[in-house]
Amino acid sequence: LEGDDVGDLIDAHRHELLFSGELPTMDPPQHTAHRGLLLRLITPKRLKENEEFMWRWTDVQLDEILGHGRCEFVQDFARPLTAVIIAELLGVPEEDRARFRDEMVGKKQASYATVGAVDALVSNPFAWMHDAFAEYVEDRRRAPRDDVLTALATATFPDGTLPDVHEVVAIAANLFGAGQETTVHLLSASLRRLGEDPEVQGALREDHGRIPNFVEEVLRFDSPLKGPFRLSRVPTTVGGVDLPAGTTAKVFVSAANRDPRKFECPNEFRPDRADARQHLAFGHGIHTCVGAPLARSEARVALERLLDRTTDIRISEEHHGPPGARRYDYRPTELIRGMLRLHLEYSPADTAEGRA
Template identity: 55%
Template sequence: MSEFESVDFFTDQSLIPDPYPYFDSLRDRCPVAHQPHLGVLAVTGHAEALAVYKDPAFSACVSVAGPFSGLSFDGVGADVDDVGDLIEAHRHEIPMSEHIVTQDPPEHTRTRGLLSRLLTPKRLKENEEFMWRLADEQLDRFVAKGRCEFIEDYAKPFSMLVIADLLGVPEDDHREFRRVMAGEQVGALDEDPISHNPLQWLDERFYAYIEDRRQHPRPDVLTELAQAKYDDGSTPEIIDVVRVATFLFAAGQETTVKLLSAGLRVIAERPDIQAALREDRNRIPVFLEETLRTESPVKAHFRMARTTTTVGETTVRAGSTVMLLPGASNRDPRKFDNPAEFRIDRGNVREHVAFGRGVHSCPGSPLARAEGRISLNRILDRMADIRICEDKHGRPDARRYNFEPTFIMRGLQDLHLEFDPAP
């Protein structure tokens, strides 16, 4: 019996620091493996993950809550090969059912079209110009000290303020947003996985913004947001605009914070990679992709089979919950040579699935990549000889890192760095 045979992925704290041996064990057994806990099917293979992402037979209704969604078809007979009508009948009961992440076409298509009207090339360009200024403003707060706790000092405030600027949040409200959003986690191992919805406060705040701008238009981004229309020209309800904005606000921050902190950890641990990036900044985009591949910010998300189908050689019964593990799929040796090795010249690195695929591929991925590229350029400009603080994380042969205790996300809780302020 494998040492991981009886491990419960959803509650076992031993998997938090390093889940990759567990993922490898699952994949070695089968890239689509039945789990003894909660009856889910774990997808660890790259090809198999792509198949699920792109197959409309799988509903995203349980994307966030998975087996904790409260939606179960255990009582449905084995001869039932389609539960699509049952999913639609009970969709409103599922946590976060009002948000794009759990929607299926055609509703998802409609909402995604609205989102694309918020993420216009013009707005993204303006936002990128803001990023360059913001990066320096954040670095100004600590760079002279020669040390920082990178997540609180840079990654969190930077990512939050980038999204706030993108969505037009008034600068007078930035401090309150930072305070309220601090410390939000979904899927923590020590809490009820379905009770914690970090979007509620954002919903209320953005509703007030959008309602005000529809009644009193101004020459600002929030007014553009309030006046956005669906692809067919119809005007969405205020709450529909709000939900798109709030989900982008919350989800965009999570991904970027984890990407930036994972990337800086590599830079500080690997002087050879740090030197290569300093020598040739054109390597930064590939470095970011390899960071996403090796340390995927999303640890798990879920789908439910609408109809009985197959993934690889595994039959998936209608009503089954499928757990996609991007961190496992991105280390599938059938796709990536020596997958545990970090390479800044990996030719097929952009084929990773850290941002998902198919209709639910992350709409904010260009934003996260821009934040990473701009941040690393300014950090390398202003911080020389970046290294891990041994007082906080231990010597190289005995490192100590704390990761967020959640089964949904993969990310450091803190990252203490030392460096020489660049002249």
């Protein structure tokens, strides 16, 4: 590569780049238009309606697992919970949500059951979802209704133009895929922390008001996103290192979240850390995660109901070993940090303390 600005060359070959059609890798003005469309769909009013659904759906999921006294948290609870919550947010009809749940949980289980299964890891588990949303969008454009899917199908870019069907589908799929996957790992990291630290668990049981800051510290300490790749359009210097135009760089936000210049004793988990929310788990600037409010709400609601409906939560020594010698398997990817499995044991609370 030669020259001070290789932006035109990057744009000409953008379709060849990994995740080129997804919001996090777009540049303005395309990024501005697509993000603007998404923000018109994920409004405070819609998020409030979705949170009301979260409380009900979380209890439905807990009803399925609590009686057993144990579960594999990732597959039995976190994946089905988050899949259906995002499906509801996007307006997927109630009669189709079970399919979304089963597809997301089933395909993820197949993809990550064997760490060495390269073919499974590189396959696209969301192909079926693209077809489903394309059908929804085309149907609502032909026959609009008073529902969220019609709003999705008829939403326009900030300049008033109507997106192509594939653009709408890509936006929905990006929210579904990226939002669901990272929230699953936020939840599993949170439950691992509670299972490993009875003192913290007890404090949150006594005062649910401490849960939001606990979630922020989990995001800082165990960020589900290791960090994105970036391609420099022009020569630049980062951290004293010169990067010529066209340089591929890995941005480790997880490392930034442990920066001792920003956080006191960064390698200590402090659930009451005053500046925990200043982490970069959701990115920064124009690429700040649009779904951050959704992820925070999902984690808060799930933790509140889990703590209300159990009296204690423990890590399974049978599967993960004793304290001080735990064993956890993590996903073998460069982008995401999350456990493949988290086996928990717990005691359900009395009805008066839990479901009622």
